Amino acid sequence: MEGLANLGISMQSIVIYVLNYGLLLAVLSYLLYDPIVKFTDKRRETIKNQLEEAEMIKTEFANQLEALKAEKLETEKKLQTELESMRSFVADKKKELMAEMETERKSMLEKASQEIAEAKEQMVSEVEIELQKKMSQIILEVISNKVPKEVIAQSVTEAWSEYKN
Amino acid sequence: MNLENFISILLHETLSFLSQHQNLFDLNAKDTEVAFDRASLSAFSREYLLDVDSDQLMFDLQDLSKALKSGSKISAKNVLSAHISRFMCKLANQAAIGLDKSFATMTREDQLGRLQAVFKTDNSVMKAFKEFVLHNSFESLVSKVRSFVSQQDDFVEVTVQYAVDVTASERRQIVSEFTNKYGDMTLVYFQVNPRLIGGMRIFANGQLTDLSWQKKIETLTKIK
Numbered sequence: 001m002e003g004l005a006n007l008g009i010s011m012q013s014i015v016i017y018v019l020n021y022g023l024l025l026a027v028l029s030y031l032l033y034d035p036i037v038k039f040t041d042k043r044r045e046t047i048k049n050q051l052e053e054a055e056m057i058k059t060e061f062a063n064q065l066e067a068l069k070a071e072k073l074e075t076e077k078k079l080q081t082e083l084e085s086m087r088s089f090v091a092d093k094k095k096e097l098m099a100e101m102e103t104e105r106k107s108m109l110e111k112a113s114q115e116i117a118e119a120k121e122q123m124v125s126e127v128e129i130e131l132q133k134k135m136s137q138i139i140l141e142v143i144s145n146k147v148p149k150e151v152i153a154q155s156v157t158e159a160w161s162e163y164k165n
Numbered sequence: 166m167n168l169e170n171f172i173s174i175l176l177h178e179t180l181s182f183l184s185q186h187q188n189l190f191d192l193n194a195k196d197t198e199v200a201f202d203r204a205s206l207s208a209f210s211r212e213y214l215l216d217v218d219s220d221q222l223m224f225d226l227q228d229l230s231k232a233l234k235s236g237s238k239i240s241a242k243n244v245l246s247a248h249i250s251r252f253m254c255k256l257a258n259q260a261a262i263g264l265d266k267s268f269a270t271m272t273r274e275d276q277l278g279r280l281q282a283v284f285k286t287d288n289s290v291m292k293a294f295k296e297f298v299l300h301n302s303f304e305s306l307v308s309k310v311r312s313f314v315s316q317q318d319d320f321v322e323v324t325v326q327y328a329v330d331v332t333a334s335e336r337r338q339i340v341s342e343f344t345n346k347y348g349d350m351t352l353v354y355f356q357v358n359p360r361l362i363g364g365m366r367i368f369a370n371g372q373l374t375d376l377s378w379q380k381k382i383e384t385l386t387k388i389k
Contacts (some may be wrong), residue, residue: 123269
């Protein structure tokens with residue numbers, strides 16, 4: 001005790017301080033503890049609710065995200081299928097068109113070849129006829145001017161003999 | 166002189182003879198021949214009168230008269246028409262044999278001389294025929310004869326084309342050949358066609374036989 005007194009600390013003062021503190025504590029506890037606890041609980045509850053709500057929202061968003069992802073996948077899959085189908089259709093159509101074009105091309109080529117052949121044949125035929133006429137004309141011209149009358153008269157007699165036989 | 170006039174003269178001769186010999190169809194063959202000779206009848210009248218009796222004669226005259234007046238077809242039973250046709254074919258063929266293409270360019274005197282040489286008989290019928298020839302070109306004569314004769318079922322037309330004219334003898338052979346083949350109702354028409362070059366071409370009874378050089382050359386020069 002003396003030592004405390006040498007240090008300038010009074011036991012009494014300490015007791016008073018402790019009593020003050022106890023008193024202050026009691027008053028504060030009585031006046032502030034419950035409201036603070038209530039406030040804290042309420043606040044905790046609010047936070048908890050908000051957290052739950054946030055969790056719920058998060059879950060909901062997650063679900064929605066999943067659903068969206070699934071839908072997106074489904075749509076993508078569907079689009080892919082349609083795209084494949086479209087590609088297949090286009091390929092088929094292309095093939096069909098190509099076949100048609102090929103047939104048409106062949107037909108046109110055949111027709112053109114035929115027409116060319118006919119035209120060629122006609123031209124050749126016309127040339128042949130013309131040539132034939134010219135040859136006949138030349139031969140007839142030569143014969144009619146060069147063959148003696150007696151020979152022609154003889155030819156008439158021979159033709160008559162041939163007719164009779 | 167046209168074809169109708171000539172036919173009238175033919176009938177006139179026949180009917181004149183009948184009017185002078187009304188008992189002709191009762192005569193025997195010998196007396197008939199004597200009557201024909203005395204009257205100098207043409208071959209036509211002789212052949213016809215020997216071929217018919219009085220009933221046929223009446224039918225023929227009526228039918229021919231009707232046909233000539235109205236332009237109707239002559240009956241197939243008409244013996245007179247058949248005889249006229251045959252006779253005209255014979256005369257036309259004789260003209261075709263004896264009268265070559267130079268006849269058209271002759272003077273009238275020369276033509277008469279040539280006709281006299283070809284048709285020696287000089288009775289009224291032949292005189293009329295000579296007149297008929299003188300007043301018509303040969304083509305016109307053939308055309309008129311053809312128009313009358315073509316009514317006969319037996320009529321056959323023959324056209325002979327040759328490169329150069331042949332002799333009368335050859336023409337006679339040709340006519341003889343066709344009349345033997347197709348009968349007396351055959352009318353042969355000769356044409357000179359220098360385009361044939363040589364040989365001949367014959368249209369007989371609708372058939373063409375081309376034995377001309379032109380045809381032979383055309384055949385030879387055919388490419389195909």
